Amino acid sequence: MSDGVQTEMRGAVGVVTLDRPKALNALNLEMCRRLLPQLEAWAADPAVKAVVVRGAGGRAFCAGGDVRAVAASTVEPRGAGPERLSREFFRAEYALNHRIHHFGKPYISLVDGICMGGGLGLSIHGSHRVVTEKLVLAMPETGIGLFPDVGGGWFLPRFPGESGTYLGLTGARCGAADAMWLGYGTHHVESARLDSVLEALVRAEWGAGPASAVVERILSSFHADAGTSVLATQHAAMDRCFAAERVEDIQQALEAEGSAWAQQTWATLVHRCPTSLKVSLRQLRMGRKRDYDEMVAVEYRLSQSMTARADFREGIRAVLVDKDNKPRWHPGTLGDVSEADVEACFAPRDGDELVLAPG
Numbered sequence: 324m325s326d327g328v329q330t331e332m333r334g335a336v337g338v339v340t341l342d343r344p345k346a347l348n349a350l351n352l353e354m355c356r357r358l359l360p361q362l363e364a365w366a367a368d369p370a371v372k373a374v375v376v377r378g379a380g381g382r383a384f385c386a387g388g389d390v391r392a393v394a395a396s397t398v399e400p401r402g403a404g405p406e407r408l409s410r411e412f413f414r415a416e417y418a419l420n421h422r423i424h425h426f427g428k429p430y431i432s433l434v435d436g437i438c439m440g441g442g443l444g445l446s447i448h449g450s451h452r453v454v455t456e457k458l459v460l461a462m463p464e465t466g467i468g469l470f471p472d473v474g475g476g477w478f479l480p481r482f483p484g485e486s487g488t489y490l491g492l493t494g495a496r497c498g499a500a501d502a503m504w505l506g507y508g509t510h511h512v513e514s515a516r517l518d519s520v521l522e523a524l525v526r527a528e529w530g531a532g533p534a535s536a537v538v539e540r541i542l543s544s545f546h547a548d549a550g551t552s553v554l555a556t557q558h559a560a561m562d563r564c565f566a567a568e569r570v571e572d573i574q575q576a577l578e579a580e581g582s583a584w585a586q587q588t589w590a591t592l593v594h595r596c597p598t599s600l601k602v603s604l605r606q607l608r609m610g611r612k613r614d615y616d617e618m619v620a621v622e623y624r625l626s627q628s629m630t631a632r633a634d635f636r637e638g639i640r641a642v643l644v645d646k647d648n649k650p651r652w653h654p655g656t657l658g659d660v661s662e663a664d665v666e667a668c669f670a671p672r673d674g675d676e677l678v679l680a681p682g
């Protein structure tokens with residue numbers, strides 16, 4: 324059995340295929356637990372020059388984490404196992420992201436189709452991301468009562484201007500040209516040519532020089548212009564509206580902006596979880612000044628406090644179970660989310676902190 328993920332060596336390339344196509348390759352605990360030791364082994368093996376990660380099924384790279392299973396586990400009767408899933412899953416997922424972040428060899432994601440949330444965690448921390456015309460990229464967590472995790476507190480503030488604040492709060496979807504503009508995509512290649520990209524990496528002569536130079540040369544030879552980014556055209560308005568320190572002020576700035584983009588964005592924010600919005604903005608501002616490893620520890624605290632809230636189960640119900648897309652949030656308005664409520668979500672967890680090996 325593949326346990327949702329296949330791994331194999333091809334030439335000097337370790338190949339990972341995320342293989343849960345019916346769930347759009349959403350990452351579950353078993354997949355994280357298989358991948359982490361495999362990456363450890365490949366990092367330590369001098370015969371491995373590079374790693375390639377891709378999704379099976381042709382529709383998605385990875386739709387996110389298996390949040391449905393996590394939500395189900397928070398309502399099951401307390402016993403020996405399932406109620407621990409929230410703890411075990413986020414620990415395993417963030418440890419995997421951390422391993423990729425510090426991998427040290429070329430780690431190339433072939434991002435062909437849907438890539439959301441946990442899919443960014445599997446790709447953005449590596450060295451290269453090849454995106455295609457099928458890319459749909461988003462951090463949609465504020466729509467299910469969570470927050471942009473898997474390092475979002477670190478990578479979103481490092482996108483151009485306030486684009487990361489915009490993406491993290493609204494969950495807006497981007498295409499390939501946007502992904503290139505953000506710096507998420509390092510190369511843009513037609514979907515139909517991805518097998519040839521992998522083949523070229525597998526056949527490469529690695530020699531004695533740096534493997535990264537070989538990877539760069541190969542990926543560049545397949546690269547084609549991705550066209551005009553929609554995000555880029557909204558850049559100035561995004562910077563004007565999303566620079567504020569309070570979500571209420573962002574909404575007010577969008578009202579004052581008045582454009583069709585601003586009206587749409589305002590309408591999107593109104594449907595997001597109010598507690599998620601306030602928690603996420605604080606997380607994103609915190610991440611401006613902290614390094615990646617520090618933000619992972621913060622995000623682990625948030626993963627535990629946010630998945631324990633009723634809004635998370637309600638978000639999963641509305642978006643993934645009943646699919647009515649009409650979540651009823653509590654509190655239901657920004658004004659009813661107090662500073663103390665937000666602060667409490669960030670509180671250190673006695674005996675349950677995530678401590679990962681430094682760099």
Ligand code: QUE
Nearest residue numbers: 346347349386387388440463464466467
């Ligand atoms: C926010 C999320 C996720 C999401 C939708 C959100 C997420 C996730 C999935 C998802 C989608 C389709 C599937 C599946 C999972 O949707 O993390 O198994 O078939 O995994 O608004 O964070």
